[in-house]
Amino acid sequence: xxxxxxxxxxxxxxxxxxxxxxxxxxxxxxxxxxxxxxxxxxxxxxxxxxxxxxxxxxxxxxxxxxxxxxxxxxxxxxxxxxxxxxxxxxxxxxxxxxxxxxxxxxxxxxxxxxxxxxxxxxxxxxxxxxxxxxxxxxxxxxxxxxxxxxxxxxxxxxxxxxxxxxxxxxxxxxxxxxxxxxxxxxxxxxxxxxxxxxxxxxxxxxxxxxxxxxxxxxxxxxxxxxxxxxxxxxxxxxxxxxxxxxxxxxxxxxxxxxxxxxxxxxxxxxxxxxxxxxxxxxxxxxxxxxxxxxxxxxxxxxxxxxxxxxxxxxxxxxxxxxxxxxxxxxxxxxxxxxxxxxxxxxxxxxxxxxxxxxxxxxxxxxxxxxxxxxxxxxxxxxxxxxxxxxxxxxxxxxxxx
Amino acid sequence: xxxxxxxxxxxxxxxxxxxxxxxxxxxxxxxxxxxxxxxxxxxxxxxxxxxxxxxxxxxxxxxxxxxxxxxxxxxxxxxxxxxxxxxxxxxxxxxxxxxxxxxxxxxxxxxxxxxxxxxxxxxxxxxxxxxxxxxxxxxxxxxxxxxxxxxxxxxxxxxxxxxxxxxxxxxxxxxxxxxxxxxxxxxxxxxxxxxxxxxxxxxxxxxxxxxxxxxxxxxxxxxxxxxxxxxxxxxxxxxxxxxxxxxxxxxxxxxxxxxxxxxxxxxxxxxxxxxxxxxxxxxxxxxxxxxxxxxxxxxxxxxxxxxxxxxxxxxxxxxxxxxxxxxxxxxxxxxxxxxxxxxxxxxxxxxxxxxxxxxxxxxxxxxxxxxxxxxxxxxxxxxxxxxxxxxxxxxxxxxxx
Numbered sequence: 001x002x003x004x005x006x007x008x009x010x011x012x013x014x015x016x017x018x019x020x021x022x023x024x025x026x027x028x029x030x031x032x033x034x035x036x037x038x039x040x041x042x043x044x045x046x047x048x049x050x051x052x053x054x055x056x057x058x059x060x061x062x063x064x065x066x067x068x069x070x071x072x073x074x075x076x077x078x079x080x081x082x083x084x085x086x087x088x089x090x091x092x093x094x095x096x097x098x099x100x101x102x103x104x105x106x107x108x109x110x111x112x113x114x115x116x117x118x119x120x121x122x123x124x125x126x127x128x129x130x131x132x133x134x135x136x137x138x139x140x141x142x143x144x145x146x147x148x149x150x151x152x153x154x155x156x157x158x159x160x161x162x163x164x165x166x167x168x169x170x171x172x173x174x175x176x177x178x179x180x181x182x183x184x185x186x187x188x189x190x191x192x193x194x195x196x197x198x199x200x201x202x203x204x205x206x207x208x209x210x211x212x213x214x215x216x217x218x219x220x221x222x223x224x225x226x227x228x229x230x231x232x233x234x235x236x237x238x239x240x241x242x243x244x245x246x247x248x249x250x251x252x253x254x255x256x257x258x259x260x261x262x263x264x265x266x267x268x269x270x271x272x273x274x275x276x277x278x279x280x281x282x283x284x285x286x287x288x289x290x291x292x293x294x295x296x297x298x299x300x301x302x303x304x305x306x307x308x309x310x311x312x313x314x315x316x317x318x319x320x321x322x323x324x325x326x327x328x329x330x331x332x333x334x335x336x337x338x339x340x341x342x343x344x345x346x347x348x349x350x351x352x353x354x355x356x357x358x359x360x361x362x363x364x365x366x367x368x369x370x371x372x373x374x375x376x377x378x379x380x381x382x383x384x385x386x387x388x389x390x391x392x393x394x395x396x397x398x399x400x401x
Numbered sequence: 402x403x404x405x406x407x408x409x410x411x412x413x414x415x416x417x418x419x420x421x422x423x424x425x426x427x428x429x430x431x432x433x434x435x436x437x438x439x440x441x442x443x444x445x446x447x448x449x450x451x452x453x454x455x456x457x458x459x460x461x462x463x464x465x466x467x468x469x470x471x472x473x474x475x476x477x478x479x480x481x482x483x484x485x486x487x488x489x490x491x492x493x494x495x496x497x498x499x500x501x502x503x504x505x506x507x508x509x510x511x512x513x514x515x516x517x518x519x520x521x522x523x524x525x526x527x528x529x530x531x532x533x534x535x536x537x538x539x540x541x542x543x544x545x546x547x548x549x550x551x552x553x554x555x556x557x558x559x560x561x562x563x564x565x566x567x568x569x570x571x572x573x574x575x576x577x578x579x580x581x582x583x584x585x586x587x588x589x590x591x592x593x594x595x596x597x598x599x600x601x602x603x604x605x606x607x608x609x610x611x612x613x614x615x616x617x618x619x620x621x622x623x624x625x626x627x628x629x630x631x632x633x634x635x636x637x638x639x640x641x642x643x644x645x646x647x648x649x650x651x652x653x654x655x656x657x658x659x660x661x662x663x664x665x666x667x668x669x670x671x672x673x674x675x676x677x678x679x680x681x682x683x684x685x686x687x688x689x690x691x692x693x694x695x696x697x698x699x700x701x702x703x704x705x706x707x708x709x710x711x712x713x714x715x716x717x718x719x720x721x722x723x724x725x726x727x728x729x730x731x732x733x734x735x736x737x738x739x740x741x742x743x744x745x746x747x748x749x750x751x752x753x754x755x756x757x758x759x760x761x762x763x764x765x766x767x768x769x770x771x772x773x774x775x776x777x778x779x780x781x782x783x784x785x786x787x788x789x790x791x792x793x794x795x796x797x798x799x800x801x802x
Contacts, residue, residue, distance in 0.1 A: 053726025053734055053750070083722045085735075085751035118719020119752045227723050304705070305797055312798035318519020321484045322628045325454025333454055334486075349454070350486030351520045390794050396706055397713035 001163055002260050008142035008158025011173035012196035014039045014236030016138035019148030022130025024078035024116070024123055030148035032130030035073040035175075035192050036103055036138055039236040043198075044070035045205040046111065047212050049229035055082030056092040057112040058228065064096065065232075068108040073192050073232055074099040074131055075149050077177070080188065081114040081122050082227040091122045098128050102135035111232050115151055115177065115188040118227060146175040149190055152395055153179045157268040163257050165250050168241035170197040172257050176265040178219075179272050188228040189216060191265055197254060198237035200245040207255050208233050215262035218294070218383045219270050231262075270384035275391030278310055279367045284324070285380040286373035292329040293381035296374060299327030300383075307388035310368060315359035317345045324372055335375025341368065402564055403661050409543035409559025412574035413597035415440045415637030417539035420549030423531025425479035425517070425524055431549035433531030436474040436576075436593055437504055437539055440637040444599075445471035446606040447512065448613050450630035456483030457493040458513040459629065465497065466633075469509040474593050474633055475500040475532055476550050478578070481589065482515040482523050483628040492523045499529050503536035512633050516552055516578065516589040519628060547576040550591055553796055554580045558669040564658050567651050569642035571598040573658050577666040579620075580673050589629040590617060592666055598655060599638035601646040608656050609634050616663035619695070619784045620671050632663075671785035676792030679711055680768045685725070686781040687774035693730040694782035697775060700728030701784075708789035711769060716760035718746045725773055736776025742769065 010017050017035045024031040046065045048058050064070060074095055081088050092112050100107030114122070134148075146156035160173030178189035199207075212231050237243070244251040271279045282300045287293035300306055303323040309316040317338045324331060338346040341362030343354050362368060411418050418436045425432040447466045449459050465471060475496055482489050493513050501508030515523070535549075547557035561574030579590035600608075613632050638644070645652040672680045683701045688694035701707055704724040710717040718739045725732060739747040742763030744755050763769060 051723065051726040052730075052732050053722050053737065080719070083719055083737075083747060083751050085749060088751070117717075118722060119747065227719075227726060304793070308794050308797035311794065314798070316518075318481070318484055318628075321454050321519060322452065325452040325628055329453075331453050336454065336484075346484060346520065348486060350484055350489070388794060390791050392705070393709050393712065393789060393791050393794060396709035397715070 002161045002257055003163065005160050005162050007160045008146055008173045008175040009035050009192055009194045010140040010142040011160035012171035012194045012236065014196055014238040015194045016140060017142050017145040018134040018137045018139065019144030020130055020133045020137060022133065023126045024076055030144060031076055031078045032127065032134050033075040033145040033148035034099065034131065034134040034138065035145060035194065037071050037234050037236050039238060040071065041237065042069060042071045043201045043204055043235040043237065044233065045208040046230060046232040047209055049226060051227045053083060053227050055080055055114060055227045056084055056088035057081055057114045058230065059089060060092040060096060061111045061113065061230065064108050064111060068106060070111050070234060071105050071109040072099055072103055073111040073113065075113040075190065076127055076130065077149050077151055078116040079114060079120055079122050080116045080118045080228050082118040084119065084121055087121055091124055094124060095127060095131065098131045102132050113190055113230050115149065115190055115228050142173065142175060149175065149177040151177065151179065152274055153177050154272055157265055159261050159264040161257055161260055165197055165241050165253055168239050170239040170241060171195060172261045174261050174265055176269060178269040179274050188226045189269060191216060191231045193233040193261065195235045196239040197235055198239065198241050198243040199235045199254065200243045203244060203246045203251065204233065204235060206246060207258060211255060211259045211262050215259060215266045219266050219385065267384050270386055273386030274395045275389040276386030277389050278387045280310060280385045280387060281369045281382060282385065283369065283380065283382045284372045284374065286375050286377060287379040288330050288377040289379045290381055293379045296324045296327045296329035296372065297381045297383040299323045300370060300372065301385035304388055310363065310387040311389045313360060313363040315340050315345060315356060315363055320370060320372060321346065324374065329374060330376050331374040332376050337373045339371035403562045403658055404564065406561050406563050408561045409547055409574045409576040410436050410593055410595045411541040411543040412561035413572035413595045413637065415597055415639040416595045417541060418543050418546040419535040419538045419540065420545030421531055421534045421538060423534065424527045425477055431545060432477055432479045433528065433535050434476040434546040434549035435500065435532065435535040435539065436546060436595065438472050438635045438637050440639060442638065443470060443472045444602045444605055444636040444638065445634065446609040447631060447633040448610055450627060452628045454484060454628050456481055456515060456628045457485055457489035458482055458515045459631065460490060461493040461497060462512045462514065462631065465509050465512060469507060471512050471635060472506050472510040473500055473504055474512045474514065476514040476591065477528055477531065478550050478552055479517040480515060480521055480523050481517045481519045481629050483519040485520065485522055488522055492525055495525060496528060496532065499532045503533050514591055514631050516550065516591055516629050543574065543576060550576065550578040552578065552580065553675055554578050555673055558666055560662050560665040562658055562661055566598055566642050566654055569640050571640040571642060572596060573662045575662050575666055577670060579670040580675050589627045590670060592617060592632045594634040594662065596636045597640040598636055599640065599642050599644040600636045600655065601644045604645060604647045604652065605634065605636060607647060608659060612656060612660045612663050616660060616667045620667050620786065668785050671787055674787030675796045676790040677787030678790050679788045681711060681771065681786045681788060682783060683771045683786065684781065684783045685773045685775065687776050687778060688780040689731050689778040690780045691782055694780045697725045697728045697730035697773065698782045698784040700724045701771060701773065702786035705789055711764065711788040712790045714761060714764040716741050716746055716757060716764055721771060721773060722747065725775065730775060731777050732775040733777050738774045740772035
C-alpha cells in the first residue's frame with residue numbers, strides 16, 4: 001500500500017530544491033539548502049526543540065510558522081547560529097529576507113534552520129551568496145539539499161513514499177540530518193518533509209507532532225533536544241485530494257504514510273550515529289504504559305556501558321538489566337526477561353539457560369536487536385540507536401579543532 | 402580544625418580490617434574485604450541504591466541494617482551477585498552467615514556488599530575461603546580492604562580525618578571504590594565509613610543520608626544508581642564523647658567531618674573515572690534553587706559532547722550551553738554566562754571577548770573547572786566528573802570478554 005520511491009523532498013508534486021557550497025564549511029562542501037513549494041497556498045507545520053538555549057533560527061521560524069503560511073525552507077550547515085545574541089536573531093531574519101527576495105515571496109513565509117558550531121556569528125556574506133545561488137539552481141533534485149544539511153553525517157538521508165489516499169495518489173518525501181547519537185539530544189537533528197496531499201492545517205500540525213513523537217523522538221529524548229532541532233513539513237495540495245481533517249476517515253492513512261517516512265529517516269540517523277559500527281533496535285514490552293516502556297528503552301539505548309558492550313559484540317546482559325532497573329520504569333525483578341536477537345539470555349530476573357555463542361553470533365551482525373520484558377503490563381515501545389566506538393570519541397574530540 | 406590523617410576505615414579507634422585474594426578475580430588480585438568493629442554496641446547506618454534490579458546483597462543488607470545493630474561489613478569484588486535469582490539471595494545470606502561464624506557475631510549484624518559482573522552466580526567455595534582467611538588476618542591495615550573492593554579502579558581509595566567534637570578528639574575514616582564515570586549511575590559505587598565518635602542512631606542515619614546527597618550523589622545521578630551501590634557507616638563510640646543527636650550543638654561539627662571524608666572519597670572516584678585524563682569540577686550558580694543547580698551541573702557533567710571536548714582540550718563552550726539548555730533547569734538565555742577556569746568565555750548568552758588560547762591553556766591542566774551562571778537566582782551546586790577518552794571505550798568494551 002505504501003510504496004517507497006526514489007527521491008526525497010522533490011518526490012511530491014509542486015516542490016523544488018537546491019544545495020550549494022557557499023564556503024561556510026571547509027573543502028567546498030555543500031552548506032546551503034533551499035526547499036521551495038511552487039504552491040502559494042501551501043500548508044505548513046513544524047515542531048521545534050525545547051532547549052532553553054534555542055538558537056536564533058528556532059525563534060524566528062516559530063514566529064514565521066505561527067504568523068504566515070510557510071512556502072520555503074532555507075537551511076545552512078557549518079554554523080548553528082546559536083548563542084549568538086541579538087546579532088544572531090537579525091542574521092536569522094536576514095536569511096529569511098534574502099530567501100524571500102530571491103524567491104519573490106514574503107520573508108515571513110520562509111522557515112529558517114541552521115546547524116553546526118555554536119557561539120560563532122554567521123558569515124553573512126557567504127550565506128547571502130549561497131542563498132541566491134541556491135535560488136538560481138532550484139531543481140527536482142532532492143539529493144543536493146540532503147547533502148547541504150549534513151554536518152558529521154557520513155551519508156545524505158532521504159526517503160519518499162507514494163500511496164493512495166482514497167482514490168487519489170499522494171506522495172510524502174523528506175530529507176534529514178543528524179549523527180551525534182550517544183546522547184542524540186545534544187546533536188542537532190533536522191528533518192524537512194514535503195507532501196502533495198492537501199491537508200487541513202490544524203490537523204497537519206497535530207499529526208506531525210504525533211508522528212515525530214513516535215519516530216524522531218524515539219531516537220532523541222523528549223525535552224532534551226539540541227539548540228537547533230526542527231522538523232518542518234510543507235503540503236502543496238497538488239494531489240488535489242479532499243483534505244483530511246482530524247476526523248476524516250482517511251486521516252489515519254495519511255498519518256501512517258507520514259510515520260513511515262519519519263521512521264525511515266529516524267532509523268537512518270541512528271544508523272549513521274557518530275562512529276557507529278552497529279544499528280541497534282531496543283524493544284521494551286510488558287510495561288505499565290507506553291511512557292514507561294519508552295523510558296526503559298531509552299535508558300538502555302543511552303547507556304554507554306550497554307553501547308560499549310555492543311561495540312565489543314559482548315552479550316553482557318547485566319548492563320541491560322541495570323539500565324532498565326535504573327530507568328525508573330516499574331518492573332518486576334523476578335519476571336524481567338532479556339533477549340539478544342532471538343536468544344533469551346535472562347528470564348525470571350536471572351541468567352537463562354542459553355548458549356552464549358548464539359547471543360554473541362547475533363551481535364556480530366550489523367543490525368542487532370535487544371528485547372526487554374518488564375513483566376508488569378502490556379505496553380511497549382521501540383527505540384533505535386547505535387553502539388559506542390572509539391570513533392565516537394575521535395569524531396567529537398576533533399570536531400571543532 | 403579537621404586534620405587529614407593517614408589510613409581509612411581503621412583510623413578510628415575500635416576497628417580492624419582485612420583484604421585477601423580468594424580467586425574470584427583473576428591474577429590473584431584481592432577480592433574479599435572485611436571491616437569489623439570490636440564494639441558490641443556499634444551503631445550503624447546505610448544508604449542503598451534505588452535501582453529496581455537491586456542486587457541480592459542490597460536486599461539482605463537492608464534487612465540486616467533495619468533489624469539489628471551492624472558490627473561488620475563483608476564485601477567481595479569480581480562478581481556483583483546481581484540478577485542471580487533466589488540462589489543469589491541465599492548466597493548473600495550465606496556470606497553473612499560465614500562472616501558471622503568467623504567473627505563470632507550474629508549473622509544479622511553483618512552488612513553484605515558485592516561488586517563486579519552481573520548475572521553470574523557467586524563462586525561460594527572461593528567466597529567462603531576468602532571470608533575465613535580475611536577474618537584470620539584482621540589488622541589495623543585499611544589499605545588491603547581498600548584494594549580488595551576495587552574493580553576497574555586504578556588506585557585504592559581511602560581517606561580519614563581527626564577533629565575535636567567538643568572536648569573529645571574523634572576520627573572518621575573510609576574506603577571507596579568506583580570508576581565508571583560517564584554515567585556513574587551505571588557503575589557500582591561502594592563506600593564504607595567508620596568513626597569512633599559515639600552518635601545516636603537515628604541521627605546517624607539522617608546525617609549519612611544528607612551527607613551522601615551532597616558528596617557521592619554529586620558524582621552520581623540520584624535515583625539512577627547501579628544494582629549494587631551502597632554507603633555504610635559504623636560508629637564504635639570508643640571516643641566516649643557525648644553522642645550527638647539531631648539537635649545537639651555538636652551535630653553540625655560531626656556532619657562537617659563526615660562530609661569532608663565523603664567528599665574527598667567522591668572526588669577520588671571522579672578522578673579515577675574510567676579512562677579519565679582530567680578531573681573536572683562543574684559549578685553552576687545563579688539557579689532558582691539547589692535542585693535546579695544540581696540538574697544543570699549534572700547535565701554538563703554527563704554530556705559526552707562536553708566530555709570529549711575536554712579530552713581534546715577544546716574550549717567548545719557551545720556544548721556546555723546546549724547541555725544546560727537541555728537540562729530542563731530554568732535559565733535566562735540573555736544572561737547565561739560560562740567560564741572555563743578563570744576565563745569568561747560566554748556572557749549575556751553569547752561569546753564573550755576572550756582569548757581562546759587562555760581557555761585552551763586551562764584545559765591543558767589535569768584539573769579543570771567549568772562555571773555556569775544561569776542568571777535567574779542565587780542557588781548553586783558543584784559536581785565532579787572526568788573527561789571521556791578512547792580508554793573509556795576500551796575499558797568498557799573489554800571489561801568482561
